[in-house]
Amino acid sequence: MARVVQKFGGSSVADAESIARVARRVVETQQEGNEVVVVISAMGDATDDLMDLAQRVNPNPPGRELDMLLTAGERISAALLAMAIDARGATAVSYTGSQAGVITTAAHGNARIIDITPGRIVSALNQGHVVIVAGFQGVAQDTKDVTTLGRGASDTTAVALAAALxxxxxxxxxxxxxxxxxDPRIAPQARRIPQINYEEMLxxxxxxAKILHLRCVEYARREQVPVHVRSSFSDQPGTWVVAAPDIPSGGIMEDALITGVAHDLSEAKVTVVGxxxxxGRAARVFEVIAALDVNIDMIVQNASVSDDTTAISFTLADADRPRAIEGLRLAQRDIGFTDIIYDDMIGKVSVIGVGMRSHPGVTARFFSALATIGINISMIATSEIRISVVVGEDDVPAAVRAAHTAFGLDSESGEAVVYAGTGR
Amino acid sequence: MARVVQKFGGSSVADAESIARVARRVVETQQEGNEVVVVISAMGDATDDLMDLAQRVNPNPPGRELDMLLTAGERISAALLAMAIDARGATAVSYTGSQAGVITTAAHGNARIIDITPGRIVSALNQGHVVIVAGFQGVAQDTKDVTTLGRGASDTTAVALAAALxxxxxxxxxxxxxxxxxDPRIAPQARRIPQINYEEMLxxxxxxAKILHLRCVEYARREQVPVHVRSSFSDQPGTWVVAAPDIPSGGIMEDALITGVAHDLSEAKVTVVGxxxxxGRAARVFEVIAALDVNIDMIVQNASVSDDTTAISFTLADADRPRAIEGLRLAQRDIGFTDIIYDDMIGKVSVIGVGMRSHPGVTARFFSALATIGINISMIATSEIRISVVVGEDDVPAAVRAAHTAFGLDSESGEAVVYAGTGR
Known part of the structure; x- marks a missing residue:
């Protein structure tokens, strides 16, 4: 008998019919001899609807109360799923994050899981029940107040529970x-990756790649939890995220240099001039940004040329850009720079794969593929298993396709894969 | 500085505008120098909507999960009210029934409050916060599962909290x-009762009279909590329910024999014939009913006349009638009666008042008023401060008006009172 955690997102429980479909899958998993714990998101647009209500009574609602409000969404879907499972003749109990023992920091809206004390879950499993846990939520260790983990964090709840259980x-x-x-919407010849290791998925x-929340993958890697990402609309296997894939990440090809091509249009580039x-002056720039709790991705510092000044460029989430620029403007006299310019029409394209560790030729092949189709690279960053470049936003689709082809990832049949969803 | 509990029903928090109005009233109460605890119901039709969702996934949902589901409604309105109070510059924290320390039995859907441990509430009050408590809910002492107290029980939560605090x-x-x-919809000359004692209100x-839940009044009497029933749409005083009114219950009249006239159309009369x-045979009838957990109101046993049999009539909630009759049919051979007939076209009219304790003439005046307009009485029941009669359903409005007039309750001006609501 295996113990299994299954997580279903909001689109899988959007209405009564979807909930019944999830219930069927859960009960089948139990009937196959497994102990099943289900982590569930709020129904479809429920969280957005609650957020709208909040905005109407207070445009800047206190975080504690916003968490009290939003967590009602998962509580509702959890209870409904338990009822739907009951209707299929199995028994289920639903728990809030707090009842399930999901202990977090007190950072309302963006809490982190500190510990899980799954006593009630284990007890319910021992009694033969399916256990449903409301995702995305927990209880603060110190204040005992209800917290949320940030959007998309039901995945993290699921992996953390799998580890704890x-x-x-x-x-x-x-x-x-x-x-x-x-992304098959950009590269129609993209193929499903049967297995991938934690580092590549990270x-x-x-x-x-928005398919799994970063924090969830970090948690899975740290706790070595195998994660199976799959469609709720089919019974086909999906992608296994594991420590050591027993088939090459690239799928069929033994000698794959890279596993996948990711792209990101959500960043902007800021350049501090003069x-x-x-x-110490460059360091001051980043101290100011850090004090604003803004994360920076890539950094390029241009060498001095004619005068005694330099230009520093960095990328960050475009949503953080106004705040970062505002903060730097306030520190302009102190740091002594002459101007700030920005460009939000950029995109980042990354090639990723453990295969590149032992192959120095990856960078050359990547850049050459882009150069061949006339794409200009404005920033570069690398890790041991990744090369990222910043290009113009309009160049991103062509750059993704060029890299995908150059590294031999196109499906052999030349046919576009069937792609069920919206690329979330 | 006084400590005050205020309870607002679903119609008072039906939308964002209503919630803002409640917030204003709460903040004003605090600004007058009071510590304020607010008990809140779910928004408008929220509970019915959740119930509909439940029915769609499981026509017979398990009670534990139904309670998990329905309690989300009050949680939502509580958090929204806290946000609305914050928007007015005060601070508020919302608590679920469980967080507020409302300890109940484990009877899902109809739990009873066993105890209240208001430690978190008191602590929040000491910090100057308004405290919002989700009504209608608690946590079971033994199972730690979330419970509901039954519909309309937010009033009870409020009174119980007032007592505990x-x-x-x-x-x-x-x-x-x-x-x-x-009921002013039936008797336009009805007047507001400024003060009434617990026994009369019970x-x-x-x-x-549906204005206060029976259990709430019982709780208020037991704990001697003064209750002020008033409109959320005006600043006018309403009715004080207290141990010893310092003005006569009837209002202006010193010598009022009765305080009010109540009527109830929700009962049916069942007669077991032969x-x-x-x-012991009559006792068997009521043993059968009691075993079904059905409450009986009035009972009449007719004396034997010609043969060796008797007829037993009783009234009960019409909703319980089919179950009661079914149970009696199953026991027909055992008890030995010949038939069961029923009448659901009945109504009960009651005159109530502590004034009647010392006035033996009340019964005569009541019956005479009904006889004068030709109304036939089919059953009678009395308590120390109440006389109830069963009449035909169509006769109820005239009977209420006749009693109201006969006991001098009509407003002196002869004008109909302004009646804001729906008589809920």
């Missing part, structure tokens, strides 16, 4: 068929 | 102006 694996049901070698998630080329 | 009084905001001497609630007139 010693589950054999964690299934993440979504509206796509798995993780692909590129790089994909961090560089624009920074005095003296020790 | 040593509040000066409990205000129940509703959509009518208070308790009236009769009799009114038990005999058809019960053998031997010791």
């Amino acid at each position: 010693g589950a054999e694996y964690c299934e993440i049901y979504t509206d796509v068929d798995g993780v692909f070698t590129a 790089e994909l998630a961090a560089n624009g 920074v005095p080329d003296r020790p | 040593g509040a000066e009084y409990c205000e129940i905001y509703t959509d009518v102006d208070g308790v009236f001497t009769a 009799e009114l609630a038990a005999n058809g 019960v053998p007139d031997r010791p």
